[in-house]
Amino acid sequence: MYSINIIQPDDWHIHLRDENTLKMTVPLAEAAFGRVLAMPNLTPPLTTVQSVLDYRSRILANTRNPHFTPYFALYFNEQLTADTLQEAKTCPWILGVKWYPRGATTHSDWGVEDISQHFEHLALMEELKLPLLIHGEVTDSTVDIFEREPRFIETVLMPLQQRFPKLPIVLEHITTLDAVQWIQNMPAHIAATVTAHHLAFNRNHLLAGGLKPDYYCLPVLKQAAHQYSLQQAVMTSGQTQFFLGTDSAPHTRDKKYNSCGCAGCFTTPVALALLAELFFENQALSLLEAFCSINGARFYQLPLNTQHLRLTQQDWVVPEHYQISGLTFVPLLAGQTLAWQYHIAENVHHE
Numbered sequence: 188m189y190s191i192n193i194i195q196p197d198d199w200h201i202h203l204r205d206e207n208t209l210k211m212t213v214p215l216a217e218a219a220f221g222r223v224l225a226m227p228n229l230t231p232p233l234t235t236v237q238s239v240l241d242y243r244s245r246i247l248a249n250t251r252n253p254h255f256t257p258y259f260a261l262y263f264n265e266q267l268t269a270d271t272l273q274e275a276k277t278c279p280w281i282l283g284v285k286w287y288p289r290g291a292t293t294h295s296d297w298g299v300e301d302i303s304q305h306f307e308h309l310a311l312m313e314e315l316k317l318p319l320l321i322h323g324e325v326t327d328s329t330v331d332i333f334e335r336e337p338r339f340i341e342t343v344l345m346p347l348q349q350r351f352p353k354l355p356i357v358l359e360h361i362t363t364l365d366a367v368q369w370i371q372n373m374p375a376h377i378a379a380t381v382t383a384h385h386l387a388f389n390r391n392h393l394l395a396g397g398l399k400p401d402y403y404c405l406p407v408l409k410q411a412a413h414q415y416s417l418q419q420a421v422m423t424s425g426q427t428q429f430f431l432g433t434d435s436a437p438h439t440r441d442k443k444y445n446s447c448g449c450a451g452c453f454t455t456p457v458a459l460a461l462l463a464e465l466f467f468e469n470q471a472l473s474l475l476e477a478f479c480s481i482n483g484a485r486f487y488q489l490p491l492n493t494q495h496l497r498l499t500q501q502d503w504v505v506p507e508h509y510q511i512s513g514l515t516f517v518p519l520l521a522g523q524t525l526a527w528q529y530h531i532a533e534n535v536h537h538e
């Protein structure tokens with residue numbers, strides 16, 4: 188039975204949702220991660236520093252682990268002001284501003300459609316070194332859904348990066364070889380998050396042998412060749428611009444299993460187990476720590492976590508569902524047996 192200790196991981200892209208759902212999402216997150224970057228696509232979205240501080244209090248009311256630290260991104264919206272950006276920069280809990288092109292994904296209706304209308308904000312963010320976090324897909328309905336990320340990189344991201352060369356950027360939840368290659372050609376202040384599910388699965392898991400709504404997310408799962416390019420990027424040493432953001436995005440069962448099902452994979456309970464299995468199978472377990480626990484902290488200029496997590500090769504069965512306040516959420520891989528378990532190992536020295 189194999190086991191390893193790694194510096195406690197962080198999740199630099201998570202949807203904790205709000206209100207009673209926090210009673211489920213926060214304990215699951217803090218059982219695995221030292222820090223999370225909670226996304227702002229709530230209803231209404233987090234558009235002011237005060238709204239972030241209020242949300243932070245609601246999250247902290249549900250924590251048990253005093254080490255657990257949630258961070259945030261503001262929602263880039265049409266009403267964004269220079270004052271808000273300045274204030275965000277001074278708030279220790281805000282790490283960036285998230286741009287959802289309007290219509291790109293769940294709760295993106297308040298997003299900015301045409302970023303060129305807001306170049307003065309990007310110029311200020313570049314000056315402040317306040318990262319822009321991007322959902323990188325074009326929203327043109329005539330563009331094939333599997334091509335929306337490459338098209339975004341080509342038509343929106345490249346010109347934007349050339350115009351603001353010092354702006355820190357995180358291209359979130361990348362899914363394609365095009366994204367991997369673009370990041371690899373960029374300097375260190377440009378990085379990407381990668382999810383566990385985009386590493387472990389491809390579009391066959393979603394579509395072959397029956398439509399499986401639990402695997403439906405945006406950006407949608409891609410061909411196996413793209414999946415392998417992501418795997419190669421994170422399982423090669425020195426690729427510090429790639430780090431874990433699970434994009435765990437729970438939706439209630441009735442909203443997922445629906446004739447117009449919501450996008451989002453609920454992965455917090457399984458993400459680290461999936462990653463441990465994948466890295467182990469590829470003889471790359473020694474690179475898991477950089478991807479989960481080091482690269483992201485370095486990018487955001489935060490110290491590494493002092494706690495450690497023990498990963499052990501031991502079977503467990505993923506719960507069929509989680510229930511909270513009358514709501515039912517089905518995790519990815521519900522009912523399946525996974526090969527790795529984890530628990531926080533306090534005061535364990537790094538091996």
Ligand code: NCD
Pocket residue numbers: 202228292293294322403404405406434436437450451452
């Ligand atoms: C996310 C959600 O449900 O909030 N959905 C998803 O498919 N990933 C939004 C997002 O990050 O795109």
Ligand code: ZN
Pocket residue numbers: 200201202226434436
């Ligand atoms: Zn997300």
